[in-house]
Amino acid sequence: MLVLFSLVLAVGAAAQSISPSVQHAKRHSLPAGWSRVRRHSPDAVLPLRFGLAQPNADMKSLEALLNDVSHPDSPNYGNHWSAGRVAKHFAPTTESVNTVVSWISDSGVARERVRVSKTKGWVMVNATVAEAEALLNTEYHVYAHDSGKEHVACDAYHLPAHIVPHVEVVTPTIDFNAILRRSASPTGTHIRVGEPGFGTVNPVMKSKISSIFHQLDDCDKQITPACLRALYNFVYPLPLAASRNSYAIVEYTPQAYLGSDLDMWFANFSSDLVGARPVLKAVDGGVVQTDSKGFNFNGESNLDLEYAMGLVGKHQPVTLYQVGDLQMGASFNNLLDALDGEFCSFEGGDDEENDGIYPDPDPAGYQGALRCKDCGTIKPANVISTSYGYNEADLSPAYTARQCAEYAKLGLLGVTVVYSSGDNGVAGNSALCLNPDGTQTRGGKIFNPSFPSTCPFITSIGATQVNPNATVFQPESACQQVIFSGGGFSNYFGIPDYQKGAVEGYIKAHLTPSPYPAGVYNTSGTSRAYPDISANGANYVVAVDGTFALVYGTSASAPVVGAMLTMVNDARLAIGKKPVGFINPMIYSPAFQGAFNDITTGTNPGCGTPGFNATKGYDPVTGLGTPNFAKLLALWLLK
Incomplete structure (x- = not known):
């Protein structure tokens, strides 16, 4: 290369x-x-x-380009770019x-x-x-x-x-993308995005369960596909354009699903899927490993795939981007390389200290093409859901900006990218908060935003819950069982135009004056707020290692939203329209105000504070609210 x-x-x-x-x-x-x-x-x-x-890669220029193909008032709405045009424009x-x-x-x-x-x-x-x-x-x-x-x-x-x-x-200079390089220690210890408990969003298992409730009256105790369909009016007939549509779930080795668990779950909730598996697209030696088992290795992937596949049904294939080999692992950039070969060379994607460089020097590692890895080998799916994330402070502004620009390019191509917003409220992964000197500790007092959720060019998904003793026909609240919906204000990225009105309204009504001392969070009023929207993230029934368990996290919210957007794309493709692509300018527009269930109760605590509060309209706890699929579908079919 x-x-x-x-x-x-x-x-x-x-x-x-x-x-x-x-x-x-x-x-x-x-x-x-x-x-x-x-x-x-x-x-x-x-x-x-x-x-x-x-x-042409500064944030404002990227936003203008994306608005041209994604804003509902643009005459070029839906006229997504070709990969060649993207490469040429940013050369x-x-x-x-x-x-x-x-x-x-x-x-x-x-x-x-x-x-x-x-x-x-x-x-x-x-x-x-x-x-x-x-x-x-x-x-x-x-x-x-x-x-x-x-x-x-x-x-x-x-x-x-x-x-x-x-x-x-x-x-290599100042960045610590805490993954990848094989340790020089005799034991060969190394850290990867998918390594259990290290630095990224991880779902939480509260308890194993011996019986499953199938009544909607019990959705406050157990969330199943039936609960989600009732909550979000998510009913869709047989897909009509499945061969032209695509939905991908991203996992990082050693996280991997177990086929027996999928079948166990399918047998209870989607019997026609028994024996079905995601379409594997291995990136840089990605492998669905079965040597290491347990919730810390299988929980994430099982959760994502059980609900993604179960909600879209057997006629809509779900693709699995399994990223990284067992020896070296991988980073977000390894996936971006595979989706866009140009990122390998001209967008600064391959950082030999931060990203996997192949062939892997380990004899058992992936022996792919030198330097460029699996560059441009995968056509991006129409919708890509990822339940992993860093603390924004883990990486430098330049590094995150470079990666955020790549998500903008995917948006120009017509790809919808959703990320879970985090599970620790205003704190970062592992409940770490910032200190005045920039360090991150559990005792810190400064809010710690999540990345890529703070990138203006992805859609960040928070978490809600069915309140105890409530039904799916009553309003949800922000998730406050086991996990807290990640949300807040970026310290790196400015507020995008599509979000200004909604965020300014929240700040004026609820943060003026600020309830916290100066310096606790970015009070400028000019920074990117997240999440954008939310979905349920509590009490999911998941099959893991031969048993059923209750699982919590925005890790669940993201693939659920991704499934709904995939079905919207099916309907659009079936009548000759294009995929929805980058959805943020559309969902923040006045036309879509009635398409979300407004969440008005709950907070997202962290860093020794109650965090922010959910309230009428936009809030940095649950965003615009949860989807009403039928209304979203009708609106997108009109555009």
């Missing part, structure tokens, strides 16, 4: 190479569980990579490539060592630590995690002033 670049020196390049050094990025604290242990060896080799600035300039390569070469690195990605957006040189430190005016250290994983990073780095406009991010 990488090719040697024949350098064409620009006039004045030599003079520019001695321009003043400017700090490009700095990390203010270490993520939880990491500590610095030693200076890195000066002769060690780093895969130094410079992600070039992308034209970096030749000037950026020439300037960066010239600077590296003029700094003493032989030109033949400098390589550029095929689309000329990613400049790479395998530099010694001493060379990298000289180029970036920094110091590299080795950091160790409590698990034994090691990571190489610096606290800050600098670039010449004339280089700054051309470079978006440099890796």
Whole structure:
């Protein structure tokens, strides 16, 4: 994927190479569980990579492009882009490539060592630590995690002033995407997105159950597909366009479903699905492993697939994106690479410290194509549901912005991406909160937003519950059993136009003045709020390892919403329309105000506070409310 670049020196390049050094990025604290242990060896080799600035990829430009194909008032609504148009529109300039390569070469690195990605957006040189430190005016250290994983990073780095406009991010530098690299420890301990209990959203099992209730009067005790259909008016006949429609669930190895559990659940709730399995699309050696079992390994995938498949029925195939091999694991970027080959090279997607680089050096690991992994090997499904997420503070603003831009590109292609909003209210994963110095601890007092939920170009899904002793015919509240609906305000991303009216109304009515001291959350009123909408996240009946259990989490909410949107797409495709694509501009529009069940009670506690409150209209607990499928379907068929 990488090719040697024949350098064409620009006039004045030599003079520019001695321009003043400017700090490009700095990390203010270490993520939880990491500590610095030693200076890195000066002769060690780093895969130094410079992600070039992308034209048209700032948040406002991306929002404008998405609005053009997603806003109900746009004459181009539904006219989604081709992959080629997306790639061409965001391609970096030749000037950026020439300037960066010239600077590296003029700094003493032989030109033949400098390589550029095929689309000329990613400049790479395998530099010694001493060379990298000289180029970036920094110091590299080795950091160790409590698990034994090691990571190489610096606290800050600098670039010449004339280089700054051309470079978006440099890796490896300050980011700790807490996954992937095999540990240098003798035991080979390593951490992955799918690793049980580490850093991502995880469903919670409250108890095992010996009997299943099938009456709607019992939905406050057990949630089943019948409860969900009654709650959200989710009735849809036989799909008419299943062969042209697609719905994908994302899982990260070692999380994996058990076929026997699927059949156990299907036998009770969707008997015609017994024996059915999701269509496996393995990404970078993804495997549905069966060696490690238990709720921590099977709970997430079983939950997602049982309800996704059960709600759309046997005639609508569900695809499983199983990401990462057992040895190296994977990150969100590995999936994005597979969905869009261009992300591998020009969007800064492959970070050799943060993302899986293949072939895996482990003999048992995935031996896919060098550097580019499974790039562009999967056509994105119309709807993609993911029940994983980081704390926004785990990653740098530049890293999250780069990834958020890729979700915008998927939206331009007509893909709907939904993410669970988190299960700890205003706290982050593992109930971590922020401290004034940027660290994350359970004793912190500052709200800790979730990513990618704070990305303006995905749809974030919160959680509700059927209240104790209530029925499905009575209003739900924000989930306050076992888990709390993740929600709040981003510290990285500005508020998108589609959300301004709704959020400003909530702030004026309920956060003016703020009930919390200054600094507890982003009170600017100009930041992205989440979630966007919600669905039930309490008391799900799930088959796990041969028994039924009650499971809680926004991990359940996201695939349920994804199933409803998939059926909306079926109806649209059947009458010659296109998939709904990025739905946020539409669902926040006045026309859709009556299409959601407004949730007006409950809060999302965390960080030693009650969090925010659910109330009439939008709120950063349950968003716009829960879907009324029949109303949504009717409105989308008109557009």
